[in-house]
Amino acid sequence: MSEDKGCRTRMIDMFEPAYLETRQLLLNEFIVKFPSDESCWSSLVHEFAACDKLRCRWCGADKVEVQQDSRTLSCNDCKKKSSMTAGTFFHGIKKVRAWFFAIWIVENEFYVSSKWFAQAIGISQSSALHILKSTLYLIEENSGIFESVGFGLREFRLFFRKRSFLTPAMVKPSCELQEGADESSNHDNYNNSADSSWVDVTASEVDSVRDAVISALKEGSRSLDEIRNTIKCSSSDVLAAITDLELDGEISAIAGNRFQLCNKVKAGLTSLRDEVLRKESSDSKSIFDAIALFCRLSFGIARGVSRKYLSLYLGFANSLVAKDVFSSFKTMCIESSYIGSKRLRAYASSAVLPIRLSQPSLFDFIDEVSHAF
Ligand SMILES: [Zn+2]
Incomplete structure (x- = not known):
């Protein structure tokens, strides 16, 4: 590049x-x-x-x-x-x-999904996720102190899409915050869970049908038959995925037995933007760059993140806005001590997350990020 x-x-x-x-x-x-x-x-x-x-x-x-x-x-x-x-x-x-x-x-100041990474380089997706997370961890660790505005983890609940081993059974990832009343004690629990598997639950068969249904609906609303013809899966798989997506509020049924995407991304952005404005910071506008990049990373590229690792993606967005660690990244790796899966397992997003203030808005990303899905 x-x-x-x-x-x-x-x-x-x-x-x-x-x-x-x-x-x-x-x-x-x-x-x-x-x-x-x-x-x-x-x-x-x-x-x-x-x-x-x-x-x-x-x-x-x-x-x-x-x-x-x-x-x-x-x-x-x-x-x-x-x-x-x-x-x-x-x-x-x-x-x-x-x-x-x-x-x-x-x-190259870029990011890719673990799924694509695994295919491109010929390794398993769980290895790819481990490698990508290790790089994000190192970036966050080295990003230092910067001027920022703090946001409660709660403000990001719409972004919790992937389950981690800490997501209670039968509960959607987005409901995690409603479960524990006291956030700081949840944080401690995360750190004590080092013995469990560190991997986010990654794309299963069901996830791939879900993704296919979402892609099919990106072009506009479709009937059940049209969806099935587009993605070429069994009716029962498609029906299961559609029910699941409806329950998650990702899609909704409309007149004429058709389905359409619900605009969760826009809802997430709007909610964050309102929070920014509520803080009445004179630098509000400059925060949007980091938020837009975070939305793109978490929603668009990683296809959802878990609450546990959300701040790794936010940290990367913060660093992208500031361009502070990338040119010397390989040197940083060489000089870093071993990270390994144990440290990654012990990692958890904290209750208050910093969003970096950048030079007042390079340009307004909000429209672009909304169109990106
Ligand atoms: Zn020697």
């Missing part, structure tokens, strides 16, 4: 119709630059050397030789062998190319 893209262009790239084209371009460029695992490992050796991180893990000496596998260091002082990546962000990784691709995407 060209280096001198303006802030406005970079943001537009995240939205339709530029989004699909930019995504493909990024993949193509990545394949040319890093065609194999070997190319990634040898690049990593150079990056470690540039950061003065090519050192013996036992005695700290920099007189080391890199073995042929580009992963093992052999020390000339203590004669011991050690792993180049031990204890770093890259500790124990196997699919180095997938990690490189995630870094590539971040460095």
Whole structure:
């Protein structure tokens, strides 16, 4: 990608119709630059050397030789062998190319779904989600203190679409906040749940039919038969998905036995905008950029987020608005300690989330984000 893209262009790239084209371009460029695992490992050796991180893990000496596998260091002082990546962000990784691709995407100030990422690079979706979340975690951790306005997690309830292991059974993710009266104690509970699976419940069969129904309705209202013909699934699967979507308030039945999409995105945006205005900040308008990007990331690209990890996506939107961590992201990874699934499991959105103040509105995203779905 060209280096001198303006802030406005970079943001537009995240939205339709530029989004699909930019995504493909990024993949193509990545394949040319890093065609194999070997190319990634040898690049990593150079990056470690540039950061003065090519050192013996036992005695700290920099007189080391890199073995042929580009992963093992052999020390000339203590004669011991050690792993180049031990204890770093890259500790124990196997699919180095997938990690490189995630870094590539971040460095280009872009984001993709775990589903697309998994297909593009040939790994499982749960691995893809883990890799993408690790990058978001690192970005949030390094974003530092910035001028912001705090929003209660409650203001984001319309965005809770995915279940996490903390979502009570038989309860919609969006109802999570109504369950526990005391938010701070919920937060503690999250942190104590490190033994459960860290993965959000990802696209199941049902989710894929749901997604197909939503896509079919994007063009306008349709009858049940028209939906079934478009998505080519069994009647029972389609009916189950439609019932589910109706209960979730995503679609509604209208006259003539037809169904249409409910505009949850607009409702979510309107609710957040009202909250911004209610705070009567003179910088209200500048917050919209971060919110619009967050909506695009969570609704449009990640196709819903869980309450537990929502702030990772908000943190990324905040950083995109400020462009504060991206150009040096690979260096940041090399200098970071190991994150791993244990730290990700212990992560939870806090009760009050910061939305970053940017330069007063580059332009008004609200209309664009509304049209993006
Ligand atoms: Zn040594």
